[in-house]
Amino acid sequence: MTPPSLVSRTLGLLAFALATLASPLATGAVATQASAPDFTLRTMNGPNLRLAEQRGRVVMVNFWATWCGPCRQEMPQLDRLYQKYKSSGFVLLGVNVDEDVRKATDVAAKLGVTFPVLLDTDKAVSKLYDLSTMPSTVIIDRDGKVRYLHRGYLAGYEDNYDKQIRELLK
Amino acid sequence: MSPLPRAGVAALLVLGATLLLGGCSSVSVPTVEPWVKPYERERLADPIMRFSRSALPEKHIEHVRDVREGSRGATGVQGGGCGCN
Amino acid sequence: MAATRAALSLWRRLAALLGSLLGGLLAIGGVRAADLPEDTGEGLLHVYKGGGVTAAGPAFLVRKSVADRFSLTGSYYLDAVSNASIDVVTTASKYKETRHEFALSGDYVYRDSQITLGGSTSHEPDYTANRFSLDISQEVFGGMTTVALGFTRGDDKVGKKDSPEFSDTARHWQYRVGISQILSPRWIMSLNAEALSDDGYLGSPYRAAQVFGAAVPERNPRTRSARALMLRVNGDLGSRDAMHASYRYYTDTWEIKGHTLELGYSRYFQETWLADAYLRYYTQDKASFYSDNAQSETLYVSRNRQLSTFDNAAIGAKVSWLWRKEPGKYEVKFNGAYEFVHFKFKDFTDLRSGDKYAYSASILQLYVTGTF
Numbered sequence: 001m002t003p004p005s006l007v008s009r010t011l012g013l014l015a016f017a018l019a020t021l022a023s024p025l026a027t028g029a030v031a032t033q034a035s036a037p038d039f040t041l042r043t044m045n046g047p048n049l050r051l052a053e054q055r056g057r058v059v060m061v062n063f064w065a066t067w068c069g070p071c072r073q074e075m076p077q078l079d080r081l082y083q084k085y086k087s088s089g090f091v092l093l094g095v096n097v098d099e100d101v102r103k104a105t106d107v108a109a110k111l112g113v114t115f116p117v118l119l120d121t122d123k124a125v126s127k128l129y130d131l132s133t134m135p136s137t138v139i140i141d142r143d144g145k146v147r148y149l150h151r152g153y154l155a156g157y158e159d160n161y162d163k164q165i166r167e168l169l170k
Numbered sequence: 171m172s173p174l175p176r177a178g179v180a181a182l183l184v185l186g187a188t189l190l191l192g193g194c195s196s197v198s199v200p201t202v203e204p205w206v207k208p209y210e211r212e213r214l215a216d217p218i219m220r221f222s223r224s225a226l227p228e229k230h231i232e233h234v235r236d237v238r239e240g241s242r243g244a245t246g247v248q249g250g251g252c253g254c255n
Numbered sequence: 256m257a258a259t260r261a262a263l264s265l266w267r268r269l270a271a272l273l274g275s276l277l278g279g280l281l282a283i284g285g286v287r288a289a290d291l292p293e294d295t296g297e298g299l300l301h302v303y304k305g306g307g308v309t310a311a312g313p314a315f316l317v318r319k320s321v322a323d324r325f326s327l328t329g330s331y332y333l334d335a336v337s338n339a340s341i342d343v344v345t346t347a348s349k350y351k352e353t354r355h356e357f358a359l360s361g362d363y364v365y366r367d368s369q370i371t372l373g374g375s376t377s378h379e380p381d382y383t384a385n386r387f388s389l390d391i392s393q394e395v396f397g398g399m400t401t402v403a404l405g406f407t408r409g410d411d412k413v414g415k416k417d418s419p420e421f422s423d424t425a426r427h428w429q430y431r432v433g434i435s436q437i438l439s440p441r442w443i444m445s446l447n448a449e450a451l452s453d454d455g456y457l458g459s460p461y462r463a464a465q466v467f468g469a470a471v472p473e474r475n476p477r478t479r480s481a482r483a484l485m486l487r488v489n490g491d492l493g494s495r496d497a498m499h500a501s502y503r504y505y506t507d508t509w510e511i512k513g514h515t516l517e518l519g520y521s522r523y524f525q526e527t528w529l530a531d532a533y534l535r536y537y538t539q540d541k542a543s544f545y546s547d548n549a550q551s552e553t554l555y556v557s558r559n560r561q562l563s564t565f566d567n568a569a570i571g572a573k574v575s576w577l578w579r580k581e582p583g584k585y586e587v588k589f590n591g592a593y594e595f596v597h598f599k600f601k602d603f604t605d606l607r608s609g610d611k612y613a614y615s616a617s618i619l620q621l622y623v624t625g626t627f
Contacts, residue, residue, distance in 0.1 A: 067215040068254045069290060072582060097209045107582050126209040132397070134208040134254045152255035155323060204397025210440045213491040218521045218529065221435070221445060221487060226299045226316050226330065227592060227620045234303055234618060238598070240539045240562055241505035241513030243449035244483035246403075246433060253398035255290060 030129050030149060036061075036140045039125045041095065041118035044105055049093070049118055052144065057089045058168045059140040060161070063120075063131055065097045066107040070153040071135040075111045077158035081165065082115040088169050089142070095120050097134075137161065141168045208253055215252035222246070291326050291364045294319050294627040305616020306598070307339040312353075324364050328373075332356040341614075342560075345606045346463055346470065354379045360388075367394040381414040381460075390431075398437075405431035415460040425455035441491040451481040451507075464558040466549040473557045476544070481507035485515075496522035499533070511562060513539035527577040535596075538566035547602050560603040560612065569596035571618075585627045592620040 040050040064071035082092040092115040098104040108117050133151035141147045148164050236242050295318040302311040312333035320326045339349040360373030371390040392403035409427035433447035458475035485503040499519035506512050519533035542562035544555035571594035580586045597615045605612040
């Protein structure tokens with residue numbers, strides 16, 4: 001048997017396998033139009049913060065980690081949005097999933113983040129929201145309902161966020 | 171040429187394909203959900219866990235070995251890492 | 256003729272395969288996307304010294320992302336070789352030679368797939384090697400599995416110093432497939448398989464074989480087919496350290512069987528230091544036509560010690576120092592790596608002493624890496 005023939009067969013099998021993998025993953029516990037699952041987490045500065053207490057404001061929950069490149073890219077953009085809309089009833093909660101809190105504090109400081117950073121060290125809230133990607137951004141309206149769910153971050157996403165926040169603030 | 175490596179490679183690939191198909195909802199195979207969540211990949215994202223850290227020195231050492239040893243090949247797929255986006 | 260027909264049908268098959276693969280990749284939904292490799296600048300100084308050979312030189316690599324989805328990588332590698340190896344001193348005299356290599360590759364990321372096209376050209380006064388490669392990798396199963404396919408095609412031109420009448424060629428094909436699988440938050444494994452095929456002049460015009468005690472030019476087959484399978488496991492050990500293990504099995508139509516085993520350990524010290532240590536063991540069986548001193552006339556004969564029965568053991572260490580870091584902006588590291596390897600031949604004689612040949616070599620690398 002000549003090399004090309006065996007190789008073509010196995011590569012052909014793989015191509016078939018890959019071509020049939022058309023599945024987006026399960027969307028998880030968070031579906032749009034459903035109530036955002038409530039949680040209470042410690043903030044970087046000390047006091048606890050509860051999601052349900054933000055009812056009446058538009059809330060953006062961004063899950064991030066220091067080891068996630070796209071997360072670090074996104075943070076300065078989110079900070080801009082926070083500064084822009086915080087006086088209009090918008091609050092941004094950064095939920096960090098690092099195991100080392102000091103690293104999270106360090107990176108948040110270096111990136112110049114001004115919005116509250118919550119610590120989800122034991123990943124309970126991440127599990128509650130059944131995150132399928134890092135980073136994940138959830139936008140919740142004034143009634144506590146999940147309106148938009150963004151998976152991942154690519155340059156330009158922040159323009160979408162801006163539009164959606166403005167729409168919900170009306 | 172021994173049939174063993176050939177059969178072994180083909181078998182492993184079929185096994186791999188079956189495992190992958192398990193994640194597909196349109197095929198009626200008992201599904202297996204990914205058991206390492208994206209927020210649990212902190213250790214895997216660390217450079218210490220990469221199979222390949224720096225291209226140049228690795229290329230050099232592979233060249234040094236290829237020139238002096240009879241064996242070649244099969245050195246490379248990257249994977250793991252942060253898995254972000 | 257048959258080789259050309261085989262090559263053509265192979266190209267057709269490959270084109271069909273790539274077509275179906277790309278079609279499959281583009282049809283896959285989901286918002287996940289592979290990460291484009293980071294912008295990088297690397298400078299390396301490499302030195303090899305052992306067995307009478309000294310090879311040293313610089314190497315550079317630059318990688319830059321263009322337009323958010325493309326990344327271009329360019330590299331240059333120089334090898335200045337001073338060769339007084341056992342072959343050279345017993346059959347000729349010491350010589351110096353320089354090899355240059357340029358490589359250029361482009362990466363394209365689309366959703367969970369990454370496509371890499373690359374080419375390289377290597378020049379020595381008497382040998383030119385050109386390579387073209389295509390690699391596709393795909394993240395599947397929630398990002399826990401990465402599947403990759405690759406293909407390399409090579410064309411070499413072989414010459415002989417001071418003999419313009421000698422000119423020959425060699426062609427190479429390599430097909431790779433690999434799967435990398437996350438086993439747990441701390442363990443990852445990968446399995447890579449490669450099929451290699453060579454055609455043409457596969458020897459050295461300077462090397463002599465020994466038949467009945469007399470030196471004759473070596474006679475190698477003009478084809479060689481090989482298979483290699485490599486298994487690797489990396490595990491995080493919990494205290495800012497990790498272990499690495501790998502095993503590779505190689506076999507080819509020249510009847511060489513090679514086993515490579517490598518074990519390594521990496522550990523972070525304080526905030527800026529990273530150290531690695533490893534052990535590597537390699538053993539191989541000789542090619543069917545290899546002979547230290549042939550006692551019969553055979554179609555093919557070679558005394559190339561690279562094809563003999565031998566093993567080598569190596570111990571190595573690497574150190575990396577993080578000089579400056581701005582998370583999300585840049586990172587610069589200074590690194591050093593050293594390996595000491597000892598070769599022991601079972602059926603290659605050192606003609607100067609009459610004993611089985613053995614030698615040690617040192618490999619040193621000093622390099623700086625910057626990621627942006």
